[in-house]
Amino acid sequence: MLDLGFVRNNLSLVREKMRDRGAAGILGDFDALDAERRKLLSEAEALKAQKNAVSGQIAVLKKQKQDTSALIAEMKEVGQQIQQLDEQAKAADEKLRDLLRRVPNIPHETVPVGRSSEDNKEIRRWGEPRKFNFEPKAHWDLGPALGILDFERAAKIAGARFAVYYGAGAKLERALAQFMLDLHTREHGYTEVFPPFMVNSDSMFGTGQLPKFAEDLFKLEGTDYWLIPTAEVPVTNLFRDEVLEAEKLPVKFCAWTACFRSEAGSYGKDTRGIIRQHQFQKVELVKFAFPENSYDELESLTNNAETVLQRLGLPYRVMALSTGDLGFSSAKTYDLEAWLPSSQEYKEISSCSNFESFQARRANLRFRRGKGGKTELLHTLNGSGLAIGRTWVALLENYQQADGSVLIPEALRPYLDGLERISPQE
RNA sequence: GGAGAGGUGGCCGAGUGGCUUAAGGCGGCGGUUUGCUAAACCGUUGUACGGGCGAAAACCUGUACCCAGGGUUCAAAUCCCUGCCUCUCCGCCA
DSSP states (O other), X not given: OOOHHHHHHTHHHHHHHHHXXXXXXXXTTHHHHHHHHHHHHHHHHHHHXXXXXXXXXXXXXXXXXXXXHHHHHHHHHHHHHHHHHHHHHHHHHHHHHHHHHTSOOOOOTTSOOOSXXXXXXXXXXXXXXXXXXXXXXXXXXXXXXXXXXXXXXXXXXXXXXXXXXXXHHHHHHHHHHHHHHHHHHHTSOOEEEOOOSEEOHHHHHHHTOTTTTGGGSOBOTTSSOEEOSSTHHHHHGGGTTEEEEGGGOSEEEEEEEXXXXXXXXXXXXXXXXXXXXXXXXXXXXXXXXXXXXXXXXXXXXXHHHHHHHHHTTOOEEEEEOOTTTOOTTOSEEEEEEEEETTTTEEEEEEEEEEOTTHHXXXXXXXXXXXXXXXXXXXXXEEEEEEEHHHHHHHHHHHTBOTTSOEEOOGGGGGGGTTOOEEXXXX
């Protein structure tokens, strides 16, 4: 959420930034709403001040055994006026707030201006896509052929966009999670967190999923519980309504969780394989940072995620998302895209964002510099480090051999009891 | 699921309708004293949204905030209703 005062004082700038995002009309009649709200507030507060003063007089007069019936009658009337004004003010305030809650973040000045993912800018590449002397298969062929991946039974017990893993496939999923967690906690200074996979509506609001994107989420019927679409939600909300001491910053968490997404609106997209599932696992990196260096933190967070791909020997590129492709809460985002030989393309495997104070304002995440200093809003950042399902896919496809087996990169072998190759299983 | 006890400022903790603009303490900040530190003493203290005020800061001023949302009243931390959360015991359970 943007700051009300900032929007009021920089309205034309904000409108321009929203145009860049492809959300030109989002601010609607902000000025009129804002003016009305302030007018009603002032009127109501003036009457309340009068009422408070007279109520105090009544208390004094009663003590002196004087007649107060005229004053009480008068205040009764004022009370009714206040009630009316309060209702109108509340309605105006709700309208304005509702508007503000649906306005996305302002893109950072370094974000390439563009309409869509077509306009994303490549920042750098790492690794050479391997040359195959045979036709590389897609993971949805490799996995079932190896006996480690099963779509039919997943559809039976759950439905479309689910998968079941067996044997070395299941173990690979687990090994990847552990490998990533170890890397980030041992070498990158993150603290491991294991949060709930369900959260309440307040948390979903805090990170920006609600109120706008409820249809992308799974909700548990008859409750206020939502399945998390990413660990970003529970972890960023850990410090909701808290004030952190500056010495503790930056706070760096990494969390391995399942993630659940309804994928409404992505019908027909990535329908084969495990690229787009209702349930997948992810190791997420989350930072709470000082405002003045949050962009340095974004660079290092992105590097931390890249290290996973480098250790696994998976070629990738880093893309800066354009204004038109940026997520709702993000001011700047780098996507990491891993090379997939079967489709001869780079595919998103991580998304690293700086939200500046956008989430912090919604979730009331603050810090204090030194003792007795003013509280300030934190900057929040997060990025996948990495999406495990998609890493699983990239490994299978990039390390497949002519005979259908899959080599395991060195870095991962300790997590698979030394396994060097996945061969067809019973 | 049943029974009970609770939720008050950064923290502890008083407060059962009106001199409570929330007592007192701790902590923080500023000061006095002091060779330095500590102690003692004095002062001070939160958030949000308005107005003064057509840059910001500071300042002055108003309103709201005692878990949340409603209600009673001229007046609510205090009375009533609903919900949420925490704790204890019982039941069930991994």
